[in-house]
Amino acid sequence: MSHSHRxxxxxxxxxxxxxHSETPFRLASGLESQxxxxxxxxxxxxxxxxxxxxxxxxxxxxxxxxxxxxxxxLTLGADPIAYAIxxxxxxxxxxxxPLVVRKESKGHGTxxxxxxxxxxxxxxxxxxxxxxxGGSTLKAVKVLREVGIxxxxxxxxxxxxxxxxxxxxxxxxxxxSIFAKSEFF
Amino acid sequence: MSHSHRxxxxxxxxxxxxxHSETPFRLASGLESQxxxxxxxxxxxxxxxxxxxxxxxxxxxxxxxxxxxxxxxLTLGADPIAYAIxxxxxxxxxxxxPLVVRKESKGHGTxxxxxxxxxxxxxxxxxxxxxxxGGSTLKAVKVLREVGIxxxxxxxxxxxxxxxxxxxxxxxxxxxSIFAKSEFF
Numbered sequence: 001m002s003h004s005h006r007x008x009x010x011x012x013x014x015x016x017x018x019x020h021s022e023t024p025f026r027l028a029s030g031l032e033s034q035x036x037x038x039x040x041x042x043x044x045x046x047x048x049x050x051x052x053x054x055x056x057x058x059x060x061x062x063x064x065x066x067x068x069x070x071x072x073x074l075t076l077g078a079d080p081i082a083y084a085i086x087x088x089x090x091x092x093x094x095x096x097x098p099l100v101v102r103k104e105s106k107g108h109g110t111x112x113x114x115x116x117x118x119x120x121x122x123x124x125x126x127x128x129x130x131x132x133x134g135g136s137t138l139k140a141v142k143v144l145r146e147v148g149i150x151x152x153x154x155x156x157x158x159x160x161x162x163x164x165x166x167x168x169x170x171x172x173x174x175x176x177s178i179f180a181k182s183e184f185f
Numbered sequence: 186m187s188h189s190h191r192x193x194x195x196x197x198x199x200x201x202x203x204x205h206s207e208t209p210f211r212l213a214s215g216l217e218s219q220x221x222x223x224x225x226x227x228x229x230x231x232x233x234x235x236x237x238x239x240x241x242x243x244x245x246x247x248x249x250x251x252x253x254x255x256x257x258x259l260t261l262g263a264d265p266i267a268y269a270i271x272x273x274x275x276x277x278x279x280x281x282x283p284l285v286v287r288k289e290s291k292g293h294g295t296x297x298x299x300x301x302x303x304x305x306x307x308x309x310x311x312x313x314x315x316x317x318x319g320g321s322t323l324k325a326v327k328v329l330r331e332v333g334i335x336x337x338x339x340x341x342x343x344x345x346x347x348x349x350x351x352x353x354x355x356x357x358x359x360x361x362s363i364f365a366k367s368e369f370f
Contacts, residue, residue: 044283044301046275049268076260076285076300083234083268090231098229100261115261116229 005055006178012048013158016041018184029132031162035181039129039157043080053084056155057092060176061125066153070124072099072116073154074140077129081157085127099124101140113143126154131164131175141173190240191363197233198343201226203369214317216347220366224314224342228265238269241340242277245361246310251338255309257284257301258339259325262314266342270312284309286325298328311339316349316360326358 017037019025024032042048072082082098089096099116112118124144128137141151152172159165159177168175202222204210209217227233257267267283274281284301297303309329313322326336337357344350344362353360 040300044285046271046280046282050272050275076287079264079285080268080283083265084272086231087235087269087272090235095231097231098265100229100264102261115225 005051005059008051009042009048009055009157009178010183012042013037013179014184017158020185027132029135031132033160035160035185037130037158037160037181037184039077042157043077043084043129049080049084050088052081052157053088055178056081056085057088060155060178064125064153064155064176066123066125068096068123068125068153070097070099070116070118070121070149071127072097072101072114072124072140072144073127074101074103074136077136078127078140081127081129097121099144101143103139112147114147118144118147118149121149123150123152126151126173128154128156130158130160131156131168131177132160132162134164134167134175137164137168137173137175138171141168141171190236191244193236194227194233194240194342194363195368197227198222198364199369205370212317214320216317218345220345220370222315222343222345222366222369224262227342228262228269228314234265234269235273237266237342238273240363241266241270242273245340245363249310249338249340249361251308251310253281253308253310253338255282255284255301255303255306255334256312257282257286257299257309257325257329258312259286259288259321262321263312263325266312266314282306284329286328288324297332299332303329303332303334306334308335308337311336311358313339313341315343315345316341316353316362317345317347319349319352319360322349322353322358322360323356326353326356 019036025036086098097117105113154175160181165175204221210221271283282302287298290298339360345366350360
């Protein structure tokens, strides 16, 4: 199994994503921390996003022993990862549908909270960029389960090791992360 | 120049995207019409999205005579197109950055309305799935121009031929569409 994708990602994570500051940052979860990770430096950069998708497809997902027809999570952070993984499988001749879970239901039109071919999906691999408390991942999981989609496994770039994966496990979602916060200091 | 991508897309558009009804549909623009196009049947389907990106990259964008470093538009409709085009150029060794324009600025964090590497971008090709009045495309154009990005050309899947491209032209944005509504009836 090639580690080259993970190695390349790890260099980018250290150079572009991770920042340390004596004065704490305020995180999306509302918590404060001296360790800040801006994973959009990976997910919104064409070269890094394509390597990220290859890393998930070749090095992470094969170990999960899961049959799934879709990948998706809470917009906006999960979107580039879901699209890149979906297009990566497409190159390999396998249809994995991207699902985009909105934070709220949409006003007009079908009014549901998931964009994509969710009606044809039995199992979805939930995705997020970073998990701290697991809150945003769990929000997506609940919406997906509400329409009858089976969600028991998930992937993310970084686990901040602050209870997120444990919280998700109590909700019967096993999260696999490429990196853990403690690898960076 | 191969027309195969456009031909394949046209079949999908007729089969999955276009619907006609005696009782009018209500469109995202608030207008009503007997002709409804759900382009998510293309943009959220892995195979069709990858062919859509190839069509733009090989058959549409080369005719626009434009130097650009990014592609993007208003979330959520523009996102899959921007990511797929960005990853399509990445395969060809060219870095085209995806930009995601939020409808509103974000509460926490940097608080700006564009997600992505907008600070490094001189010219962005604006993208949308459907244009009716051109309103949502124009919203993205204004946000992009506000941070100093040059936007004079755009692409979309379908022009409903209801004044959108004219409205955009008065704002100095030339829109090129793969399909026009009148091709479908």
